[in-house]
Amino acid sequence: NLFIHMPAGFPKLSTGPHQWGYSSIPQKHGNGRRIPIRQGRVLGGGGSINSQVFTRGVAEDYDGWVTDYGCEGWSADEVGKYFIRSESNSRLSAPHHGAQGPLGVSDLVHPHKLSAAFVLAGQEFGLPYNSDFNGAKQYGVGFYQTTTKNGRRCSAADAYLKPARKRRNLTVRTNVNVSKVIIKNGRAVGIQALEGGSARTYSAKREVLVSSGAFGSPKLLQLSGIGNPADLAAAGIGTLHPLPGVGKNLQDHCAVDVIFELTDDYHSLDRLNRVSPASITAGLEYLALHSGPFASTVVEAGGFSYGNEDEKTPDLQFHFLPAARAEEGCPPLPPGFGATLNSYFVRPRSRGTVRVASLDPAKAPLIDPNYLADDYDTEMAIAGVQQSRQIMEQPSMAQFIRAERMGDGSPVKTRDEYVNFVRSYGRTSYHPVGTCAMGTTEDSVVSPRLQVHGLEGLRVVDSSIMPRLVSSNTQAPTIMIAEKAADMILEDALSTTSRVMAR
Template identity: 45%
Template structure:
């Protein structure tokens, strides 16, 4: 018998496992479907490029056919390893805007305003720049500037300034708007995932047990109370019982799937798959949304400081590999998306609604395809899309992938904003600081000059920037799944703690907010049970 069973060893699950097991009298079990995070490709920051190609530590889901993307299926990578997506992402530390969290609170979620969640961001953080009104030190998660950046990021920032945008030294400070270098979750030249920050230092605790290779099949319930978890481990079906709570942290794509497999979800949909309804909760799997993103790629043959597939580029990577192995410095400490920015698609916007990710390599198909030669890429994503989709079951088989339908570009306003963003991105890349690097925009996007052509390019090439949220939405409404303490409506002993609970996506990368959500949830859980 365990006090708490945590489903999912990703960012949120690692935080909960560490915080709840601080009390030695509390027994905590963590179930992760993937392996231990021991691959060098995880710990080497630039290993993200190889991880994208080989599919290692990745669920590698696909969406359903997307009408808004001209009938294409989008790619949905998710971490399948301790640390979850924090073990395979680009390590960018961004929180979003004050207004994001104030909006959560205004929708009927007390305790989630910016002023109320900021202490949890600071509690989690160990920022190498030091503590101030917005940042913390001494927390588990190390955050720092890139130690060996290329000179391409500063060139992009200069171009942004030339285009009329302010330089911003801290996207997580008082103001988000502007262009600048990203801070990252690095330490000593290695990726600093949620697993490395929260879980690994505490594996010695006798009251914390981690099961890897443990695929959850359903949550066990009795009279609308979660009492345990069934999972497949080493080829055998097993069960664990929880005396206090089951904490679902499987992410925006799999938390709703597990709920529905357990009979918690829309009754008619469960009936279609012959799953007995434990609790009719129509909002499970609804309200899925994500940051839709499109990229421009520039070919620059003489730009050898970029990462490129050429004889010289390969030789440089070999040398960089030796440097990283010996000193943990050099090119392989890059996260590729070294710089970026937050801008408004039009002047009347109150806050930025677009984000740039500037990448020091030519990138196609999420890094899964090989592009020869040197160059760079720039992404623009829509920060607050209006389109909403769903996660549903393809079958009652717990090993089948869920049906993922983000409904990308399903609302015309999303298309218009992304078109404006595309033009703004091109304007920045045409500034003198970027033109001085040489190169030309590749034909696919360069031919998109009219509104019609730009829209066609977006529909042909846009896809996720890996931030699905909202499928177990927090709030008091009929289609909301959890309350403001993340307890599943109509159930006892069951909470959802991950990005799926976001009422509306944050205006930026989602890893830091997910860690914050789990830090706050740990205090909520402790408070509910009167444990420190």
């Protein structure tokens, strides 16, 4: 699909066959809304349909995995080499970046003038300019680096799968629905899948690796009889291996958007959504040169700030879009074209769940992010909205703005009005993690080597293993997890071979 490879095409993928069509259950602290939750249903997963923002979080995130959850081997110093190994950065290299890895990372060639104005406005607000959010300091405002290369998206499918497609020991099957992991005598020995309406079994000589994301991986374990017995019984599934933490500990960043109507429609990328001489010219430029407006990732600029000045590292993140029609679930749109600034609290305290709905593997899981259940999350969401409004009031940005559009137009001035606003319009940031959490506690699902507790031959390798959400977007950390897992899988395989040979 052209829109997968075109950086600006990601809004076109928010509906349709390339995402699972999930939505949350009614949110108790979100005014009863069902929130759409886009997840990639395509090779490359979320990295094939997302906005390509490349951030890693801060060292304290990974060090906390070790100190708070017993995840030995996952400190910032220990995982740093995997970030570097994965990365092919067009501008930055040692000590914080890699230039020879498979994942293309690059700068915007021609930032939109509104994005440049936002970066100036952020400095006028008081944020320092930051040219590398993944370097020595995260704090500040600037342009995001993105997972793009030569004007095209670089997903995990592009970076890792495509170069390996000709290997004789690799077979890729699509349009296959895995229905369960087969467990015999405490060991995963294969999977059962549905292909074209027929069941098929695949056997595993060494391991089964589950990489279905924060919603799909717990669902698959639960379908296999692995999980909390009460959750399994509610879905009519017998318990094969009780593991209470499966599907618990769901975390996501709850974003809140503020939309701005612009003084001139020409300023917004929204104008390219309609067929016009401008959009036709932009399309031809992209097809011929991989440049121009369609080479934009739309989420071009952003920053990190403090909602609570007592924190050691930034606790708010911003994404600026020179468009108002790019994100599903946003507040009502202005009558003309616009721009968007969204913010979220990067270390939410609220925890949700993922539960299998029935024995039918085709049925979507019951997803409850439980957004804003913790009052502190609500206060930080309010702080993000307040700072968003203040940044956009600065001179460099104000000159382009005709009006601020806060939801349905109701005033948002008092604390109660702010609370209602964030509960009415808070949405997913597409960063779900934690539902097969790594650790050594009773609530953890996998060990620090990502092996499912109490079973042999079964490992989970995706964002679901994060015990706590990182302070940033999640694509780069998820790829880091896969890089580290690859080393551990090889180490374990070699260790097993050595033991067999020793006998």
